Amino acid sequence: MPQNPEKIQDHVELFHQPEYKELFERKREFEKGHSQEEIDRVAEWTKSWEYREKNFARETLTVNPAKGCQPLGAIYAAAGFEGTLPFVQGSQGCVAYFRTHLTRHFKEPFSAVSSSMTEDAAVFGGLNNMIDGLTNAYSLYKPKMIAVSTTCMAEVIGDDLGAFIGNAKNAGAIPEDFPVPFAHTPSFVGSHITGYDNMLKSILANLSEGKKGKSNGKINLIPGFDTYVGNLREIKRIAELMGVDYTLLADNSDYVDSPNDGHFNMYQKGTKLEDAADACNAKATISLQKHSTLKTCDFINKTWKQEVTLSSPWGIRGTDEFLMQLSELSGKPIPAELEEERGRAVDAMTDSHAWLHGKRFAIYGDPDLVYGVTSFLMELGAEPVHILVHNSSKEFEKDMQGLLDSTEYGKGGTIWGGKDLWHMRSLLFTEPVDFMIGNSYGKYLERDTKIPLIRIGYPIMDRHNLHRYSTIGYQGTINLLTWVVNAIFEEIDRNTNIPSKTDISFDLIR
Template sequence: MLLMKSCTKATTAWLNTEEYKELNFAREKLVINPAKACQPLGALLCALGVEGCLPFTHGSQGCTAYFRSTLSRHFREPVASVSDSMTEDSAVFGGQTNLIEGLKNAHALYKPKVIAVYTSCMAEVIGDDIKAYLGNAKQADAIPQEFPVALANTPSFKGSHITGYDTMLKGLIECLATPRQADKINDRLYVVPGFDTYTANLREYKRILKLMKAPFTLLPDNSDVFDAPNLGTYQLYPGGTPLTEMNDALNAAQYLFLQTFSSPTTSKYLASLDVPVETISMPMGIAGMDKFVESVAKFTGEGVPEEITFERGLAIDAMTDSHQYIHGKKFALFGDPDLLIGLVTFLLEMGGLPVHIVCTNSTPTFKKAMESLLASSPYGQEATLYAGKDLWHLRSLLVTEPVDMLLGDSHGKWAARDANIPLVRIGFPITDRVNIHRSPIIGYSGVINLITMIVNTFLDEVDRNSTEAHFEMMR
């Protein structure tokens, strides 16, 4: 037993060395704890943001259980989704029988207004043609001919959850929207939040858009799905983007995409149909939110309401009151591309020093954008973006090149503990804390919330580590 403990201690010490970090970063084939999920999970999240939509996994029941449990643990809400339960025989003979029977049962039992079908690994590996299968299902009267079924090919073995979100969004628009007609262009701004697991963010967008008197549609909108009030009865399909507005989606006056990297396919599809499209970064930090307000004001042709100016002033005041707690502090971050751009923008505004930035689902476009952002500020000069790296790479960085704080989701807690630094939970999934998704991190109110989370965590650490002589009332 003593020998085992000695060996374990020696191994742990070696894992914290520069020698091990070099070996860790030299690996090419093995991935350890990537900071991303698979495509179908993103497709499911997207589908739940449309009125009366039932997400449908063409794949195994276990895959659907994983997607549902992951989302349920983050939101602490039930997640409606079905599967056609493909098994070993489907891998040999194909999944057409499963899909046809599954669509028939789902339509009869759950009475959705639309079904969103997306694929898992098994269906993609064997090459199932879900478009042909859907046609056969309608010919067999499994579902009515006119019943809308959106389709998305979402192989789990490439891309990530944001890829699946994008593919499903395009599939829903293709399925539900009528063709664009010059004489039927509506006056609405269609706002696409991107893969966003903060229900408070979505509600904040809607609040600001209403304040600015913009006729808008949030597409998709799952805020009521994942943050429904407990009124004593369960609703299978609460909220979502109305189907009437989905039908008119291609006649939009303009689209405004609020994430650059989570919806490029949908954005290009709309542009190809001559739908006006603008894409901005996730509106985090003062500069990010300013850009959002400017874009909406340009669309409406109206000035910025006093309420918005007042809220901006509150955020600036909060930054002034607390910048000394963040200025010069070193941070490590991990997460999705759009979230990282937003967080780094905020940190640079506060004088924080992003040092290690890990993005498993990075792209060349994101890499260029992040490096440009870092180069624009004196506080970004120490930063390195680790594109395509995972959380085991991040651990090596934290124990060999220490920072003051880690920003990321709950998966970062082990690396943070090994490095003896605090973790502020931002992103998805957050499964070991409650209600974080109910406070916005976008907008001017989001600036205040980020400051509050980060600074108070630092102050908690100061109190926790203070000697008796320095355990002060004022910080």
């Protein structure tokens, strides 16, 4: 029978229909699964300290890692430059994952092409795929630059991107002077922030080659792997308020948040290629994410001979430090408008701090985000307990421990580097907290442990528009405060919603 399009069931309701319930029951019988009593017994045991010890003893299995792979970060960095087409030397399936992952977070189409490597390329190498892919990409999509990264397949067989691109130019696939920066980004090491760093360094090195000259007096600002569009716009707003002449490197704010004006534009603004090329002549560079720009900052310092400073403008203290750095490097004063914004942020924190002071929290995500959010929450007297960073490093853990040691509120915090969200589950059951912070994958932890999740980080796929807000600067401070304190209130309301039993007082004002 033909389907009525007005009665098509959403998947949430669809799988509750009688035929699906019957199907699931038959599947359980066919698989001769354990009884519900045994399932419940084992599930309860997994909440114990005994199971936690076994869980943390595993070495060769990862369950729900809190990270993505290198090429995802590489294509995100590439999309921050004018007219740039991300090109991945690998299979179509891998690239479809990267595009889909970013599209589901931003609710925006994300363009990236693949060399479509298959079994024959795995045996004989991907040179022909590279030549054909660059030819088609250049002629069909007419980019100003193509940024090439790799997947596991290309890395395992040892494809030499530099040689391949040179051969493609010799074969006439693309013009000899056409910019094709490349980065080797194997998914089996590092994470998406490593891929971001590798690609950003490659793009800047490619564009600036031979361009070193006299200083242009500008300040380079690097956002890092930041998926909050509002943050990139906040950085530009602050610099413009201060009258700073700047270049924002890898500006993908319009690419992943473009207006719906009835016209498709494959390349939405981004850092101009000539500005990126001239970045080598800037007065100084400020990176707003240390751990996602390590190689890039080292390159800028050693090759461009430029002063590089690091800043984490989260909360009041972090934003104060960033503005003072920017003022010192540029010679521009901090305007009264920003001082007023600071006062409003402090006032908001004063209003809300009593509800957050002493609250225990868990957090997971990328190193720079975890550091920034934890710093902000400790300003309010909240106490970190579990700090889980899958794509951790010794340098990050040293920085994080220094932050924890800087205040009495951090003394109970433990850093869990290299651990995954199944480890976090054991931590939450054995040492519960008041709330946790992380991306959408934590919703299953929330359902299991009944600990409220506040969605901050990447990816956020099950809520809309959060990526459009800022989380840094004084305005970002108010946004973060609003999300966290209102989540606390919502949890209080959930726990006091039974008349005459849990709502023993009429509490309308908080």
